[in-house]
Amino acid sequence: xxxxxxxxxxxxxxxxxxxxxxxxxxxxxxxxxxxxxxxxxxxxxxxxxxxxxxxxxxxxxxxxxxxxxxxxxxxxxxxxxxxxxxxxxxxxxxxxxxxxxxxxxxxxxxxxxxxxxxxxxxxxxxxxxxxxxxxxxxxxxxxxxxxxxxxxxxxxxxxxxxxxxxxxxxxxxxxxxxxxxxxxxxxxxxxxxxxxxxxxxxxxxxxxxxxxxxxxxxxxxxxxxxxxxxxxxxxxxxxxxxxxxxxxxxxxxxxxxxxxxxxxxx
Amino acid sequence: xxxxxxxxxxxxxxxxxxxxxxxxxxxxxxxxxxxxxxxxxxxxxxxxxxxxxxxxxxxxxxxxxxxxxxxxxxxxxxxxxxxxxxxxxxxxxxxxxxxxxxxxxxxxxxxxxxxxxxxxxxxxxxxxxxxxxxxxxxxxxxxxxxxxxxxxxxxxxxxxxxxxxxxxxxxxxxxxxxxxxxxxxxxxxxxxxxxxxxxxxxxxxxxxxxxxxxxxxxxxxxxxxxxxxxxxxxxxxxxxxxxxxxxxxxxxxxxxxxxxxxxxxxxxxxxxxxxxxxxxxxxxxxxxxxxxxxxxxxxxxxxxxxxxxxxxxxxxxxxxxxxxxxxxxxxxxxxxxxxxxxxxxxxxxxxxxxxxxxxxxxxxxxxxxxxxxxx
Numbered sequence: 001x002x003x004x005x006x007x008x009x010x011x012x013x014x015x016x017x018x019x020x021x022x023x024x025x026x027x028x029x030x031x032x033x034x035x036x037x038x039x040x041x042x043x044x045x046x047x048x049x050x051x052x053x054x055x056x057x058x059x060x061x062x063x064x065x066x067x068x069x070x071x072x073x074x075x076x077x078x079x080x081x082x083x084x085x086x087x088x089x090x091x092x093x094x095x096x097x098x099x100x101x102x103x104x105x106x107x108x109x110x111x112x113x114x115x116x117x118x119x120x121x122x123x124x125x126x127x128x129x130x131x132x133x134x135x136x137x138x139x140x141x142x143x144x145x146x147x148x149x150x151x152x153x154x155x156x157x158x159x160x161x162x163x164x165x166x167x168x169x170x171x172x173x174x175x176x177x178x179x180x181x182x183x184x185x186x187x188x189x190x191x192x193x194x195x196x197x198x199x200x201x202x203x204x205x206x207x208x209x210x211x212x213x214x215x216x217x218x219x220x221x222x223x224x225x226x227x228x229x230x231x232x233x234x235x236x237x238x239x240x241x242x243x244x245x246x247x248x249x250x251x252x253x254x255x256x257x258x259x260x261x262x263x264x265x266x
Numbered sequence: 267x268x269x270x271x272x273x274x275x276x277x278x279x280x281x282x283x284x285x286x287x288x289x290x291x292x293x294x295x296x297x298x299x300x301x302x303x304x305x306x307x308x309x310x311x312x313x314x315x316x317x318x319x320x321x322x323x324x325x326x327x328x329x330x331x332x333x334x335x336x337x338x339x340x341x342x343x344x345x346x347x348x349x350x351x352x353x354x355x356x357x358x359x360x361x362x363x364x365x366x367x368x369x370x371x372x373x374x375x376x377x378x379x380x381x382x383x384x385x386x387x388x389x390x391x392x393x394x395x396x397x398x399x400x401x402x403x404x405x406x407x408x409x410x411x412x413x414x415x416x417x418x419x420x421x422x423x424x425x426x427x428x429x430x431x432x433x434x435x436x437x438x439x440x441x442x443x444x445x446x447x448x449x450x451x452x453x454x455x456x457x458x459x460x461x462x463x464x465x466x467x468x469x470x471x472x473x474x475x476x477x478x479x480x481x482x483x484x485x486x487x488x489x490x491x492x493x494x495x496x497x498x499x500x501x502x503x504x505x506x507x508x509x510x511x512x513x514x515x516x517x518x519x520x521x522x523x524x525x526x527x528x529x530x531x532x533x534x535x536x537x538x539x540x541x542x543x544x545x546x547x548x549x550x551x552x553x554x555x556x557x558x559x560x561x562x563x564x565x566x567x568x569x570x571x572x573x574x575x576x577x578x579x580x581x582x583x584x585x586x587x588x589x590x591x592x593x594x595x596x597x598x599x600x601x602x603x604x605x606x607x608x609x610x611x612x613x614x615x616x617x618x619x620x621x622x623x624x625x626x627x628x629x630x631x632x633x634x635x636x637x638x639x640x641x
Contacts, residue, residue, distance in 0.1 A: 050592050053584050078594035090589035094607025103603060104593040136607065137589075153593060 001028045001192050002065050002081065004161045009060035010220075011048045017058065018044045020220035026161060029193035033206055033231060036217035037239040042199045043087060045217070046165040050084040051077055064160060079108055081160030085150040085167050092137040097149060100137060101156055108157075115156075122152045127178050143170030151179040155186060161195040162186075168205040180208030203231045218242035267297060271406050273435045274369045276626070280619040281402060286311045286354075286366040292373065293385040294350040307360040314351040314390060323353050323390045327419035327447045331473055331504070340443045344386045344415045351388035354401065358394040358423075365400040365617065372436070376410030379439045384413040391420045391428065393454075398427035402620060406464075407437040414465075416444040424452040424478055429459070431620045435627065436464040438493070445471040452478030452507075459616045461624045462489040462497050462518075463631065469498040476503075476510035476541075485514040486616065488609050490628055491524030491556070492635050501530040503545065505538035505571070514545045517612050519605055521552035521635055529561040534571045541568070545575040550582060550608055552601075552635075598636035605632060 004026045011019040018041045026032050034042055048055050049062060051074040062069045069077045092100070098119060105112045123130045128148040138146050147167055154162055162183065168176050186194040187209075198209055206214075206228070214230040215222045216239075223242060224230070268291060270278070278287075286300040288311065300311040314323055325345070328337065337345075354366055370387045391401055405416060414436060422428045428450075436442055442465045450456040462468050474483040489497040497520075503512040518526050532543040549558035560577035582604055590600035609628065613621045 050588075052588055073597065074588060074591035075594050075596045075600070078592055084592055086589065086592075090585050092586045092589060092604060092607060094610030095590075095603045099603060100590055100593060100595065103590075103595045103599045107594050107596050107599065136610075157593065 002160045002195065003027050004082075004195055005061070005063045006049070007061045009045070009048065009062060010058040011044065012056050012058055013044070013054060018220050019048060021060070022220070022222055024197070024215065024222060026195040026197060028160065028195050029187060030213070031187060031196040031198060031209055031211045033211040033214045034197060034199045034217055034222075035201065035214060035231065035234055037242060040217045040242075041220040042217050043165055046084055046163045046199055049082065049163055050074060075107065078104075078157075078159070083154050083157060083159035083162045085147070085154060085162065085164045087165040087169060089138045089146040089150055091139045093139055095137050096135060097133045097137055097153070101153065104157060118156055119152070122155045125155075125178075126152055126182055127175070128152055144172060144175040147171055147179055148175065151182050155182055158190060159194065160192060161197070164196065164198045164200070166199055166201070168200055168202060176204065177208055180205060184209050203235045206231050216242060268371060270369065271371070271374070273406050273627075274371075274404055277402070277404050277433060277619070277623050278367060278369070280622050281365055281367055282619070283364050284367050285309070285362045285364040288352050288366070288368040290350075290352060290368065290370045290387050292371070292383065293348065293387040295352050298352060301364075303364070304362060307362070308357040309360060309362065310353065310355045311366065312353060314353040317353045317355070319353070319355065323392065324351060325419070327421045327449055330449050330475055330477065331447060340415060341417070341445055344388070344417050344445070347384065348386040348388050348417070351390055353390040353392075354399070355392045356394060356397040356399050359396045361398040362400065365402045365619075368401065368403040370403065370405045370416065372405065372407040372414050372440070373410060373412035374406070374408040376408045376412060378410045380411060382411030382413070382439070384415070387414070387416045389416075389418040391418070391430065393422045393426040393428050395423040396425040397423065400429045400617060402431045402617060403433070405432065405434045405436055405442070407440040409437050410439055412437070412440045414440055414442045414444075416442065418446040420446065420448040420456060420458070422448075422450040422454040422456045424454055426451070426454040428455070429457045429617060431459040431617055433461045433620060433623060434464055434468060434470075436468065438464070438466055440465050442468040442470070444469065445473075447473050447475075448483065449475040449477055450481040450483055453480040454478065455482050455484070457484040458486065459620065460487040461620070461627075462487060463624070463627055465495065467496045467498070469500070471500045473502040474504065474512060475506060476512060477506045479508045480510065481507065482511040483513070484615070485512065486612055487516040487518075488612055488624060488628075489516075489518035489526060490631055491518070491520040491526055492522040492631065493524060494522065495524040496526070497524075498527045499529070502533065503531070503543050504533045504535065505541040505543060506535045507537060509540040510538060511542045512544070515612055515615075516547045517549070517609060518558070519550040519552055519608065520556040520558055523553075523555035525556065526558045528559065528577070529563070530575075531563040531565060532573050532575070533565040534568045534573065536567050538568045539570045541571040543571070543573045547577040548608075549579045550605065551579060552582065602629065602632045602636065
């Protein structure tokens with residue numbers, strides 16, 4: 001069993017501090033939903049966990065078991081067990097899915113012997129036309145095909161934890177069900193079972209992928225956590241009770257402003 | 267037969283069955299072996315001096331180009347010093363089903379990297395009406411210094427189809443100053459593919475002329491430079507007849523302190539009504555010390571023509587690399603995948619054996635480059 005532990009994670013883009021101290025702990029086999037208004041920092045959390053260029057980590061810690069991920073190159077985070085399904089999967093011209101997966105498996109020290117068969121099997125489970133696997137990565141794929149492709153890679157790479165960044169966006173009902181079922185199968189059947197952070201705006205993903213815990217993110221922090229019933233409540237009430245994130249100033253720490261002014265006031 | 271280097275064996279093995287094999291040594295034809303298929307059909311493959319059409323073949327295509335384009339001082343040098351030329355002629359209506367392979371071995375035994383010979387290999391290919399042929403040429407040289415000035419004159423008669431590929435894998439101390447002329451007549455097609463991989467300084471001039479209605483030219487090149495290599499391309503797409511089409515795609519990558527230059531001209535002459543010309547040059551710059559220049563030019567003297575050019579110079583896309591790395595692929599391997607992907611669409615248009623050979627060669631070079639970067 002593994003544990004993904006995020007503690008006091010702070011990160012900025014440019015001059016703006018977007019994550020202002022995120023704490024979240026996920027055990028193998030658990031599903032945590034992260035919901036919240038636009039601009040609350042949900043996608044930033046996903047990017048910062050994976051190490052996307054353009055984000056600066058200001059503080060905190062992210063570990064899988066005892067391994068600190070912050071400061072590791074992106075590929076080593078992946079090999080430590082983290083997987084991100086992209087909200088907008090990137091097109092990589094001329095690079096077939098199969099070639100990328102082969103390199104990934106080689107780097108992980110795993111066999112590539114039955115890769116083609118495994119891919120064909122997963123494509124079948126996900127309703128993904130097998131010939132798309134030979135086409136360049138995400139090039140000319142529909143929104144639904146791209147999300148199926150993300151899920152297929154997740155299934156083949158066996159991560160310990162997956163961050164689903166709006167896996168449900170751009171999917172019709174059938175596609176949503178297929179990708180969610182595949183993630184749910186990994187959560188139940190993998191060894192160790194997959195731990196999931198599902199970032200989403202909508203409850204319909206969570207109907208297919210029942211969460212153990214629902215978190216509400218606002219202003220770059222997790223401001224409320226609860227059981228599955230919290231998702232239902234949010235759908236009814238919206239985020240009216242939560243302050244918008246990026247339009248407001250970060251709350252200064254108690255006493256911080258005073259001491260600063262005390263030292264330098266004229 | 268002289269000892270062939272590893273690259274030559276690899277390419278010949280990939281090609282498999284062939285219509286003929288030519289070996290040139292230091293610019294002179296050493297051996298020209300035409301298979302039975304060609305013999306029966308009246309194909310000729312020999313030194314130009316031993317060819318029935320003889321010296322008349324020399325300069326015949328070059329002379330079709332306007333004075334300003336057809337030659338420069340280097341061409342005059344090549345003409346003056348060229349010891350020999352290989353001539354391939356295909357009679358009317360003959361379609362060679364397998365490729366003719368020309369292996370040019372140049373200064374193979376020179377190890378002196380400050381002093382070497384100047385060598386002038388020359389290839390002449392003439393296709394008569396409604397014939398077709400595939401020619402694959404390899405240029406290799408030794409580790410020492412050499413100046414190599416390869417020339418090729420290609421002529422495709424009405425309704426003919428020629429695929430001509432050059433794989434340049436010259437040694438790291440060789441300078442190349444190459445010039446090819448290609449003309450295609452009415453409703454004919456010429457495809458010129460160049461892989462420029464080796465050499466210290468490698469200049470390639472490629473001039474094409476479409477002088478019959480409905481003719482088309484496909485001009486393709488892939489180049490990869492590292493250390494202090496320079497790849498330098500000059501191209502001409504000249505349209506001199508109605509409804510002709512030329513499509514040029516040159517793609518390259520430079521790392522280390524390597525440089526690439528692409529300068530190309532599309533010229534639509536009077537009488538080229540309904541002509542289409544495309545010119546695309548894309549460059550990936552892999553290191554801070556590397557540099558790529560891209561200069562497209564248009565000279566349009568006729569109405570009712572369509573010309574387009576696109577050029578790009580930039581680094582590896584950081585988002586693409588992040589995406590692959592997020593799958594657990596180390597940076598060097600991710601870069602290699604993206605680079606091979608960058609060349610893939612272009613290489614898919616080359617002869618299959620040439621495509622396999624160039625992919626393997628580029629892959630090997632990239633692995634060596636990333637090993638160096640890592641060490």
